[in-house]
Amino acid sequence: MTPPVIEAKGITKAFGATLALDHVDLEVEAGTVLGLLGPNGAGKTTFVRILTTLLRADAGSASVVGLDVTRDAVALRSAIGLAGQYAAVDELLTGRENLELVGLLYHLGKAERRRRAVETLERLALTEAADRQVKTYSGGMRRRLDVGASLVGRPKVLFLDEPTTGLDPATRIDLWRFIETLVEEGATVLLTTQYLEEADHLANRIVVIDHGRVIAEGTSNELKAQLGGAVLEVTVTEGDQLHKAADLLADLGHSPPGEDLTRNLVTIPSDADPKVIVEAARRLGDRGIGLEDIALRRPSLDDVFLSLTGHGAEDGPGQGAGPDDEPASSHGARR
Ligand SMILES: Nc1ncnc2c1ncn2[C@@H]1O[C@H](COP(=O)(O)OP(=O)(O)O)[C@@H](O)[C@H]1O
Ligand SMILES: [Mg+2]
Structure with a gap:
């Protein structure tokens, strides 16, 4: 057994009265993607900042590739790449200049800096925009450049903090493909996300955090299995009967029904047995x-999150964190 590439034990961090992380344990095996899933304010960025x-x-x-985050910080930084939630590239420079600058921070020679910038631009489909100032880039292009900047040092371990938050669906899928390619090439990735389907799609294992605490972990199938076989969905015609319907059906499920007032929908985690529909x-x-309408469907990760936390995960990814947010530059070699 090779030791985990990323290993954290009992990580705890408070900001004044806010306990941002409360004894978080986590391991990431080589060549895998761990999805750290949690709503805004859960502690994801704080955790990534500690590990980086x-x-x-x-x-x-905590250690990364066997290097301790405090004792071996300098060596650790040169072994990792970090792309933050907010693009950390310089607006006034071109895409190419930004990447060459990162190469400089990694103490690469001039020729090598150029080569890696060209290669990274190509991989991120930014070659055409290479010599334009970043301020002319779209949000998706900036994010790609930011992820690209984290790759210039060719790190084996990547930390991606909400890499796709705020991107349109097509750009998000492009970035997913790119992350998959990096993993196929051997990278180990810790990815934070508020998007259930992102964790479902990319992550080999998922750790769910809420209010600084790990509340569940496993593969997406394991997490879904916690809900039992299926979810009974009942849509009633009259909204004012929703609550009554939920009460009537509650004992058909393993856990309390959810009520969605906007859709007149009751959801009940239950067995994958058609008799449940007939009875309901x-x-x-x-x-x-x-x-x-009435139907039985496979549980989604959304259902899992709802049943774990009692609140939805998609209250809308918005602006994260506190006063001192992601620093302006966040690539491993910069500090
Ligand atoms: N520098 C800081 N000063 C004070 N509070 C902070 C700071 N950074 C984060 N927090 C607080 O810690 C909690 C976790 O924040 P964060 O790690 O940014 O969560 P996430 O990235 O999951 O949205 C939040 O309550 C946030 O307001
Ligand atoms: Mg964050």
């Missing part, structure tokens, strides 16, 4: 509650 030596934990220990329809019919 930008911030010190109050307690606990009968009960509602007996009480004269109008039924718009």
Whole structure:
């Protein structure tokens, strides 16, 4: 067994009265993607900053490629790449200049800096825009350049903090493909996200955090299995009957029903057994509650999150974190 590439034990960090991380343990095996999934304010960025030596934990220990985040910080920084939630590229420079600058920070020679900039621009489909100032780039292009900047040092371990937040769906999928390519080539990735489908799609393992605490972990299938076989979805015709319907059907599920008022929808984690549908329809019919739709479907990661936290994960990825957010430059070699 090779030791994990990323290993954290009991990581704890408070900002004043806010306990941002509360004894977080986590391991990432070589060549895999770990998805750190959690809503805004869960502690994801704080955790990434600790693992990338930008911030010190109050307690606990962590290492990356066997290097301790405090004792071996300098060596650790040159072994990793970090792309933050907010693009850390210089607006006034061109894409190429930004990448060559990162190469300089890695102490690469001039020819090598140029070569890697060209190669990175190509990989990120930014060759055509290479000599334009970044301020003319779209949001998606900036994000690609930012991820590109984290690759110039050819790190074996990548930290991607909400790499696709705020991107349009097509650009997001492009970036997913690119991350998959890096992993095929042997990179180990810790990726934070608020998007359930992103963790589902990219991550081999998922760690769910909420309020600084790990509340679940496993593969996406394992997490889905925690909900039992299926989710019964019942849409009623009259919104004011929603609550009554949920009460009537509650004992058909393994955990309390969810009520979505905007869609007149009751969701009940239950067995993947069609008898559940028949029984639910009968009960509602007996009480004269109008039924718009009824179905059994596989649970989504969204259902898992809802049942774990009691709140949705998609209250909308917005502006993260506190007063001192992602620093202006966030590539490994810069500090
Ligand atoms: N520098 C800071 N000063 C004060 N509070 C902070 C700071 N950084 C983060 N926090 C707080 O710590 C918690 C976790 O934040 P963060 O790690 O940014 O979460 P996430 O990245 O999951 O959105 C939040 O309550 C946030 O407001
Ligand atoms: Mg964050």
